[in-house]
Structure formats: C-alpha cells, structure tokens
Amino acid sequence: MPDPVPLLLLPGLLCDARLWRDPLALLGDAVAATVADLAQDDTLNAMARRALAAAPPRFALAGLSMGGYVALEIMRQAPERVTHLALFDTSARPDSPEAARRRRGLMALSRSGQFKGVTPRLLPSLLHPDAVEGPLGHEVRDMADRIGKEAFLRQQLAILHRPDSRPMLPGIRVPTLVAVGEADILTPPELSEEMAAAIPGARLALIPQSGHLPTMERPEASTALLRDWLARPPG
16 A cells, blocks of 8 residues: 655634645545644644645645645745645635735634634635535634634734735746636636636536635535546656
C-alpha cells in the first residue's frame, strides 16, 4: 500500500478542523493530514509562517476561503515545499471597496459586544439556501463560537489587508485544483474561473448544490475532487 500523502489543510474565517472532517474521514489512510491553526495571527504572513512551522517538509496544500488566501501566501513563502495546491471557494483578488466596508461593519458589530449576531448574518452567504436552517447551520455556528470574537477580529484584519495575488498565479507550477460551490455568493464561480484560467494546467470544478462551504455541504463530491487531485503526479 502506498504511503499516505502529507496534506496541509487551511480553514476559512470562523472555521476550524470541522470544515475538513468529512473529507478526511472519507480519504482515510490515503493522507496524513494536518489542519493549521489560523486563529492566532492578524496577518496572512504570520498565519502562513505558523502553518509552515507545523507542516512536514513537503506536502499537498488545500485551503478554503480565507484558507485559500493563506495558501497563496504559502506559495509566496515556500513554493518548493508544496507538491499540490487546491483552492476552494476563494479568490486571488483583494477586497473590493464594498466588501471592505461590509467587513469593517462586522468587525464594529463584534467590538460592540454583538459577536453572537455575526454568524446568523453570515449564514445565508455561507450555505446553500436549503442548508441554512438545518443541522449544518448549527454546526457552522458552533465553529464560530469555538473560534471566538478576538480571533474573528484578527482574521478579518488579515483578510482586509491581503494583497492582490493575481500577478503570481501564472507562476504556479504544481497540480492545482480550483473548486467552488455553484451557489457560492461570497466568492462566486467567476472568481474561481479567473484563477483557474491564470494557473497553468489548473482544473476548475463547480460543486452542485453547494454554497461557500462544500467540504461540509457536499463532502462526497469534495472528496472525489481531492482524490483525483492527489493522484496527479506531484509538482
């Protein structure tokens, strides 16, 4: 039996290891996974350095949303350590002025003592409409509670000041998967299409019946994509 593939997983904003739980269970012994802690730092640079310090010498790298921003930062800092790259429901662009305004509004809401009100406001943007009121909605709320207000503010600050990563995309030379929920309204499919078109040889995948969190909403489909991606010869 082949050795498990070292895999570094990067969660999104207000997410923890639960984001990747179901695909990891389905992948089983095929991978040796590490889920990075992205709740301690307020810059993408520091998040990437912390993740790299806990990672094996070489690894496949997958990030979702904010985790995708950190993945691209890792590709800046240590591209020689990355064998494969997967970008789920993310973007290479910086915030638009409108997105930055909304982000600052959520930060102000949290600082005013209303952090518990943030996740209910975000849920319709995070999940497919069919899932918002179901068990997954409660699990997303639970993740946010585990991350907490202070980490949320640090993460938002890091996201707010992220660079434009579009210029670096043509230089990526590892097998790359760019995947997105077809109903994602936070990072809509056209942003994934833009990234996939710029990265040489990248595979673009739209995940049906999913919003912004396909690894939770559609774990079987997400896992099938990951299996195919990991089977490609490493970069």
